[in-house]
Amino acid sequence: MSIINKALIGDLEAKAKLFRREILEMILKAGTGHPGGSLSAIDIITALYYYKMKVDPKNPKWPDRDRFVLSKGHVCPALYAVLAEKGFFPKEALWTLRQPGSILQGHPDMRKTPGVEMSTGSLGQGLSVAVGMALAGRLDKKDYKVFCMMGDGEIQEGNIWEGAMFAAHKKLDNLVGILDRNRLQIDGSTEDVMALEPVADKWKAFGWEVLELKDGNDMIQVVDALDKATQIKGKPIIIIADTIKSKGVSFMENKAEFHGRALRPDEMEKARKELDIPGFKVS
Amino acid sequence: MVKYVRDGAWRESSEEFFKKIGFAGPARYYTRQLMNQTLLKLAKADPRICFVSAEGSPPESYEAAGIHRYRVMGFGIAEANTVLAASGLAKEGLIPVYSTMSWLLGRSYNNIFQSICTDNLNVKFLMSARGWAGGGGSHHEINDIAFMRCIPQILIMAPADTVELVKMITAGLKYHGATFIRIFGQPVPNLFEEDYPFQMGKAFTIRKGNDVTIISFGTELWRSLVASDILAKEGVEARVINMNTIKPIDEDAIIKAAEETGAIVTAEDHSVIGGLGEAVAHVLVKNQPVPMDMVGVRDRYSQSTYDKQGGWAILEKAYNLTADDIVAASQKTINRKKTKNIK
Numbered sequence: 001m002s003i004i005n006k007a008l009i010g011d012l013e014a015k016a017k018l019f020r021r022e023i024l025e026m027i028l029k030a031g032t033g034h035p036g037g038s039l040s041a042i043d044i045i046t047a048l049y050y051y052k053m054k055v056d057p058k059n060p061k062w063p064d065r066d067r068f069v070l071s072k073g074h075v076c077p078a079l080y081a082v083l084a085e086k087g088f089f090p091k092e093a094l095w096t097l098r099q100p101g102s103i104l105q106g107h108p109d110m111r112k113t114p115g116v117e118m119s120t121g122s123l124g125q126g127l128s129v130a131v132g133m134a135l136a137g138r139l140d141k142k143d144y145k146v147f148c149m150m151g152d153g154e155i156q157e158g159n160i161w162e163g164a165m166f167a168a169h170k171k172l173d174n175l176v177g178i179l180d181r182n183r184l185q186i187d188g189s190t191e192d193v194m195a196l197e198p199v200a201d202k203w204k205a206f207g208w209e210v211l212e213l214k215d216g217n218d219m220i221q222v223v224d225a226l227d228k229a230t231q232i233k234g235k236p237i238i239i240i241a242d243t244i245k246s247k248g249v250s251f252m253e254n255k256a257e258f259h260g261r262a263l264r265p266d267e268m269e270k271a272r273k274e275l276d277i278p279g280f281k282v283s
Numbered sequence: 284m285v286k287y288v289r290d291g292a293w294r295e296s297s298e299e300f301f302k303k304i305g306f307a308g309p310a311r312y313y314t315r316q317l318m319n320q321t322l323l324k325l326a327k328a329d330p331r332i333c334f335v336s337a338e339g340s341p342p343e344s345y346e347a348a349g350i351h352r353y354r355v356m357g358f359g360i361a362e363a364n365t366v367l368a369a370s371g372l373a374k375e376g377l378i379p380v381y382s383t384m385s386w387l388l389g390r391s392y393n394n395i396f397q398s399i400c401t402d403n404l405n406v407k408f409l410m411s412a413r414g415w416a417g418g419g420g421s422h423h424e425i426n427d428i429a430f431m432r433c434i435p436q437i438l439i440m441a442p443a444d445t446v447e448l449v450k451m452i453t454a455g456l457k458y459h460g461a462t463f464i465r466i467f468g469q470p471v472p473n474l475f476e477e478d479y480p481f482q483m484g485k486a487f488t489i490r491k492g493n494d495v496t497i498i499s500f501g502t503e504l505w506r507s508l509v510a511s512d513i514l515a516k517e518g519v520e521a522r523v524i525n526m527n528t529i530k531p532i533d534e535d536a537i538i539k540a541a542e543e544t545g546a547i548v549t550a551e552d553h554s555v556i557g558g559l560g561e562a563v564a565h566v567l568v569k570n571q572p573v574p575m576d577m578v579g580v581r582d583r584y585s586q587s588t589y590d591k592q593g594g595w596a597i598l599e600k601a602y603n604l605t606a607d608d609i610v611a612a613s614q615k616t617i618n619r620k621k622t623k624n625i626k
Binding site for chain 1: 333353354356358359361363364367368369370371372373374375376377379393394397398401402
């Protein structure tokens with residue numbers, strides 16, 4: 001790896017750390033939210049917005065931008081942290097998460113939040129919407145890419161497989177799916193609740209190019225996978241990213257209980273020590 | 284009779300009507316043909332219009348008519364994916380038209396509510412209420428207005444004949460926002476002249492009268508007119524209103540009718556729960572409560588009939604949707620008005 005790339009990776013990692021802290025702080029302030037999946041997904045979302053995707057925060061509706069659909073809408077704190085840092089809206093908005101009248105809803109709302117591409121929240125719907133956007137790109141002869149992040153529990157929804165079948169049938173190579181494979185859902189392990197394995201084989205059987213990302217919380221691997229994904233032609237691509245739920249805070253990692261609750265003040269104190277950012281302030 | 288309405292058209296059976304225009308085959312084919320012609324005309328003029336289908340609509344005919352194949356998208360038997368892809372297409376500025384049978388709306392409801400209507404995306408649902416036919420209860424949608432009507436901002440319309448159908452599709456596709464047009468699947472006589480001035484959101488009074496108002500739409504409108512004929516013979520002058528737009532509903536027309544006639548009857552080929560009747564009642568209780576009755580399917584499931592001449596009539600009778608049912612409801616309501624038994 002070149003020196004420039006090392007600098008890039010270091011920068012992305014520092015950003016992801018900041019976002020981790022912001023995610024926990026905003027959920028703490030809101031009193032409710034989904035930290036576990038936000039922390040497992042944040043490295044990939046950071047790399048998308050700071051490395052891979054063409055976006056313009058000053059012009060969120062720029063027609064040639066790449067699109068990101070967060071199908072697992074409940075981890076929107078991760079997306080909000082990134083969008084605020086990118087400048088889509090002022091950072092102070094982060095501390096209004098889930099409050100009445102806030103531009104930051106408990107699940108993404110495209111009409112309220114600049115930069116949010118699609119309203120999501122009802123699991124299993126985002127992939128098909130991304131399919132529609134990819135089709136529109138083809139119709140309009142645009143070369144933008146559509147990235148769609150799904151949760152692993154989410155692909156238990158039958159709707160996902162309708163979208164998967166269609167995307168392959170239409171050879172939508174402007175569509176990149178990302179599976180946040182953190183192996184936990186509300187009720188516990190995905191493999192206990194409703195086994196997904198062999199998950200790579202399932203996507204392959206549906207006609208997708210599968211890229212297995214061994215560590216979806218390792219920035220070098222994330223960047224590499226995103227590069228590979230955007231070079232493949234002739235079929236839709238899915239990055240199956242093995243991640244760790246609640247990655248970055250040791251006592252939270254791999255615990256289903258942190259799927260959907262805010263930290264208690266004492267837990268938050270511990271987390272702050274692990275995510276120490278000099279000069280960090282909740283305004 | 285008011286201008287723009289073919290006098291007595293509702294007395295002509297649909298069979299006679301089809302004979303006259305030289306169309307052989309089931310009425311729904313005629314309706315579909317007209318619908319497709321209209322859509323093609325609009326699509327040729329506006330390249331943003333595209334077509335999504337989950338089986339059951341013939342993409343070839345669009346292609347044959349010169350619509351680029353990319354603008355005609357078949358999704359196979361997968362309604363959820365179809366409506367969601369329509370959402371993505373609409374979000375990017377296209378105008379997807381999803382045309383299928385009305386009963387398939389319900390199975391995609393959460394997708395429609397969350398991923399299309401929340402953002403009022405410009406998707407057009409042209410749903411045929413296949414209606415009273417061989418398919419039986421599973422294939423006859425009598426609750427669609429109920430579950431679509433509670434979606435904020437959505438536009439809901441239902442044509443009463445083929446003239447209105449063409450005007451409504453044309454207007455509905457030009458309107459920006461989620462739109463549900465409920466299209467009849469059974470034969471209806473052509474009520475309107477070609478110059479009928481259809482207006483979205485504006486009720487149209489077909490027959491004047493001051494004893495009772497029958498408010499109706501779609502396939503029940505012509506029966507309401509038959510009912511008004513029967514009532515006229517008894518000396519009762521019934522006003523008949525075509526409530527072609529169910530949402531947003533023309534409140535002024537309802538309030539005016541209540542003030543001037545003092546008795547309201549609604550008639551619809553839909554459940555009395557959540558349909559036109561309740562929409563009208565909502566306006567009345569807030570503004571001008573008067574005696575009212577509702578003709579519609581009474582909290583029941585539908586069932587099969589044979590898909591031929593007369594097949595519908597049997598079920599219409601069994602489900603209390605006939606002109607006689609409208610007459611009886613009108614008389615009952617007028618009596619309540621006379622005895623002032625509103626407490």
